[in-house]
Amino acid sequence: MINSIKFWAIVPAAGVGKRMQADRPKQYLELAGKTVIEHTLLRLLQADVFAAIAVVVSEEDPYWPDLAVSQHQKIITAPGGKERADSVLSGLKTIREQASDDDWVLVHDAARPCITAADIHYLIDSLVDDDVGGILALASPDTLKQVEGKCITGTLDRSHIWRALTPQMFRYGMLKTALEQAQGNPAITDDASALELQGLQPKIVEGRPDNIKITRPEDLALAQFYMEQQ
Numbered sequence: 001m002i003n004s005i006k007f008w009a010i011v012p013a014a015g016v017g018k019r020m021q022a023d024r025p026k027q028y029l030e031l032a033g034k035t036v037i038e039h040t041l042l043r044l045l046q047a048d049v050f051a052a053i054a055v056v057v058s059e060e061d062p063y064w065p066d067l068a069v070s071q072h073q074k075i076i077t078a079p080g081g082k083e084r085a086d087s088v089l090s091g092l093k094t095i096r097e098q099a100s101d102d103d104w105v106l107v108h109d110a111a112r113p114c115i116t117a118a119d120i121h122y123l124i125d126s127l128v129d130d131d132v133g134g135i136l137a138l139a140s141p142d143t144l145k146q147v148e149g150k151c152i153t154g155t156l157d158r159s160h161i162w163r164a165l166t167p168q169m170f171r172y173g174m175l176k177t178a179l180e181q182a183q184g185n186p187a188i189t190d191d192a193s194a195l196e197l198q199g200l201q202p203k204i205v206e207g208r209p210d211n212i213k214i215t216r217p218e219d220l221a222l223a224q225f226y227m228e229q230q
């Protein structure tokens, strides 16, 4: 039988970038000659696995239509939501006519421009036979403290704590149901947490430390450094 399962990418890009404190959302800041989001999308396109990439942007976004990549034949634009989870759900709804429930969706932050095609293939190869799916994640290089106010109340066992990265890879149907049922829950800061609320246990796949999220001003220089090393 021909395997008709497809891979889709959803790129939430409708955040305002409060912590970056720049004159525009951080995905439109310049990094090594392109905007952050152009790097991200060119890398997803380079992976050459996606049926389409749904980029979720704010409806008042003046920057997105000016980027040539917004017209790429594999790119579909979807309207942003209040929180990241709402934006991801909007991206899923935009591809609902073409996607089937068993198709895989990789959700990747627009703000993670150092993702590599190799990372994407490694995640897919690691999870394609899994029932639930999972995420790229990183172990902590530091000792982790539990704190109340400014007082340390404990030291966590690092073998049980991983940092969540993206892409996060789930079946279309499971992810859509999980995000719909989690709507309005502020604890849903990534896609895996919506599936966890359903009682599921997404897997972790070890990612790379250079797959950083541009969050604060100093992250741009760090991303540039990582890109030069890649």
Ligand SMILES: Nc1ccn([C@@H]2O[C@H](COP(=O)(O)OP(=O)(O)OP(=O)(O)O)[C@@H](O)[C@H]2O)c(=O)n1
Pocket: 011, 012, 013, 014, 015, 016, 017, 018, 019, 020, 027, 056, 080, 081, 082, 083, 084, 085, 087, 088, 109, 110, 111, 112, 213, 214, 215
């Ligand atoms: N309503 C939202 C909020 C966030 N995002 C996207 O989700 C990704 C990760 O979120 P984060 O780093 O928190 O981005 P911002 O919300 O823009 O940042 P901040 O929290 O500093 O405002 C980003 O690519 C961001 O554009 C989104 O699509 N829709």
Ligand SMILES: C[C@](O)(CO)[C@H](O)COP(=O)(O)O
Pocket: 084, 109, 163, 164, 165, 166, 189, 190, 191, 213
């Ligand atoms: C999805 C994410 O990038 C995983 O680390 C993260 O949860 C985004 O949200 P935040 O605003 O940086 O908490």
